[in-house]
Amino acid sequence: MALCISGTLAMHIFVPALPVAARDLGVSGGTIQLTLTLYLVGVAVGQLFWGPLSDRVGRRPALLAGIALYTVGSLASAAAPGVGALILARVVQALGGCSGLVLGRAVLRDVSNPREAAASLALMNLFMSIGPALAPLVGGLGAAWFGWRFVFVFLAGLGALTLFSTFRQLRETHTSLGGARGVMAGYLRLLSIAEFRRLALGGACSTTSFYAFLSAAPFIFADRLHRPQAEIGLYFAVPIFGFSIGALLANRLVRRFAPSRIMLAASGVATSGALLFGLLEVTDHLSLAGVLLPILVFCIGSGVVSPLALSSAIGVQPGMIGAASGLYGCAQMGYGALCTLLVSQWHANPAEGAATVLVGSTLLGLAGIIRVVRS
Numbered sequence: 001m002a003l004c005i006s007g008t009l010a011m012h013i014f015v016p017a018l019p020v021a022a023r024d025l026g027v028s029g030g031t032i033q034l035t036l037t038l039y040l041v042g043v044a045v046g047q048l049f050w051g052p053l054s055d056r057v058g059r060r061p062a063l064l065a066g067i068a069l070y071t072v073g074s075l076a077s078a079a080a081p082g083v084g085a086l087i088l089a090r091v092v093q094a095l096g097g098c099s100g101l102v103l104g105r106a107v108l109r110d111v112s113n114p115r116e117a118a119a120s121l122a123l124m125n126l127f128m129s130i131g132p133a134l135a136p137l138v139g140g141l142g143a144a145w146f147g148w149r150f151v152f153v154f155l156a157g158l159g160a161l162t163l164f165s166t167f168r169q170l171r172e173t174h175t176s177l178g179g180a181r182g183v184m185a186g187y188l189r190l191l192s193i194a195e196f197r198r199l200a201l202g203g204a205c206s207t208t209s210f211y212a213f214l215s216a217a218p219f220i221f222a223d224r225l226h227r228p229q230a231e232i233g234l235y236f237a238v239p240i241f242g243f244s245i246g247a248l249l250a251n252r253l254v255r256r257f258a259p260s261r262i263m264l265a266a267s268g269v270a271t272s273g274a275l276l277f278g279l280l281e282v283t284d285h286l287s288l289a290g291v292l293l294p295i296l297v298f299c300i301g302s303g304v305v306s307p308l309a310l311s312s313a314i315g316v317q318p319g320m321i322g323a324a325s326g327l328y329g330c331a332q333m334g335y336g337a338l339c340t341l342l343v344s345q346w347h348a349n350p351a352e353g354a355a356t357v358l359v360g361s362t363l364l365g366l367a368g369i370i371r372v373v374r375s
Contacts, residue, residue, distance in 0.1 A: 002162045003063060003100035003107075003170075004124060006070055007043055009135050009158070010097055011036065011214070012240075014151050016140030016233040018218050021148040025083045029219055032083065033344045035090050036215050040337035042094025044330045047102040049095075051326020052186065059103050059110070060172045066099020067166060071159030073097075078152035093155075098329065100162070106325045109314055110173040124307075140233025186323045196316045196324070198372045200331040203309030205365030206267050207302045208336030209274075210239070212357035213295060215340040216350035224351055225288055235292060242296040246303015259308045260373045266308075267366045270301030274358040281355040291351075298358065305369070312372075335361075 014021075015036065022032040046066075054062040073093030080086035108120050142150040190196050221227045221235060246266065253262050277294035280286050314324040339357050346353030 001104075001124060002158075002165065003067070004104035005100070006067065006159065006162060007094065007097035007099075007101035010070075010074070010093055010155055011039060011043075011211075012236065013135035013139035013155065014148075015214055016136045016218055016236070017143035017148040017151055018215075019222055020143040021086075024148060025086070027083050029350075030344045033215050033340060035083075035087055036211070037337050037340040037344065038087055039090045039094045040211065040333050040340060042091040043098040043101065044333035044337060046095040046098040047326040047329035047333065048187070049326070050099040050102050051106065051323045051329075054103050054106060054174060055320065055323055058172050059107050059174050060166075060170055063099055063103050063166055063170065064163065066096045066103070067159060067163040069096030070099070071096070071156055071163060074152050074156035074159055078149045078156065097159075098333070102325045102329045105310065105314065105329075106321050107170075107173045109311070109321045109325070136233035136236035138233070140231075186320055187327055190317060190320065190324055190327055193316055195372065195375060196313055196328075198368050198375070199309050199313040199316075200328055202263065202267065202365045202368030202372060203305060203313065203328065204332045204335040205361045205368065206270050206305045206309070207365075208332045209339050209358055209361030209365070210299065210302060211336035212339035212343045212361070213239075213277075213354045216343045216346075216354040217291075219350045220286075220291060220354070221288075224286065225291070227288070235288075238292045239295050239299040242299025243303035243306075246300045246305075247307060249300070250304045250307050253304070254308060259312055260369075263305050263308050263369050264366075264373050266301045266304035267362070267369045268301070270298050270305065271359075271362040271366050273298030273301060274355075274362040278355040278359045281351050286351060298362070305365075309369075 018032050018036070019029070021035075022029055025032070050062055050066055070093055073089055073091075073096055076089035077086055077093055080089050104124075108124065138154065139151050142148075142154065217236070218232055221232045227235075250262065250266075273294045273296070276297065277291070280290045280294065310325075310328060313328045314321055317324055339361065342357050343350060343353040346356075
């Protein structure tokens, strides 16, 4: 859990501190949002590297190198003198942190069959939601009390602890070393599989489109709804609670029903939440409840889709689990980065941007999952 959560924790914990960091560094909201957008780009690109590397040299050495890089990036972020240095340090942090995200999943898949992996990933997502649920609270209060740099000192400490624990406790789970010699050829092979493409499309659009809301939310709460800084972190517990419910439902339902059918129904739930959020924004009826309730519905659906799409996608080619996990993760986080970049273009009304991106993404994701069911 510590490995899988490292990459995403660094996203969630800094989000409530974005307005504070923007004021301290003297930059606009759109500029400081680049620390989230380019972080996601780093997470996306890095997974393309760590997955095949772990297929070749093993999960354990790749994880040790990645978490060490993550810790160094966290320290550099804490010491950044300006926004340019902060963005660069965040990319380094992302390139290291994503190793835990992609390889933690690969470790689970190494020791499980496809149905067991789906149930295990859903359960892990449930427990992993504890971190992102607490992270915005820690980030918001930490930024308000000690300044935004405290966030990265905290992350560096967790990174060092995770590195030590991995060195002491994690055994190697990938026994067929030496694969992934032709990395590009392997990726092209995966992309040639229609089922993988549809799962990657449906999974990314139905899950990481949430980052459109995540990047806009601090400004919606602070500027649109006029909520105090110390409260903002608390509101992020609601969507994380939704992801937790979704993960628990996935863990239970996958034992009784076909994963593709579950994904289809859950994608419909996520789409309905996005449409409700968009409707409230268009009719100018946004309130605190009018933001959190639709996002809760979206996150419940997304929380069901996430582990099922992931488990199905990384199992399409049994000899390339690490590479498939990396490519799928790249598609997810790359799409998340695109969503945050699109939202940053709505300077005057970030709620409108978040609603537009969420609605379009969930409809596209639903279309992709319908293709999976029909195939």
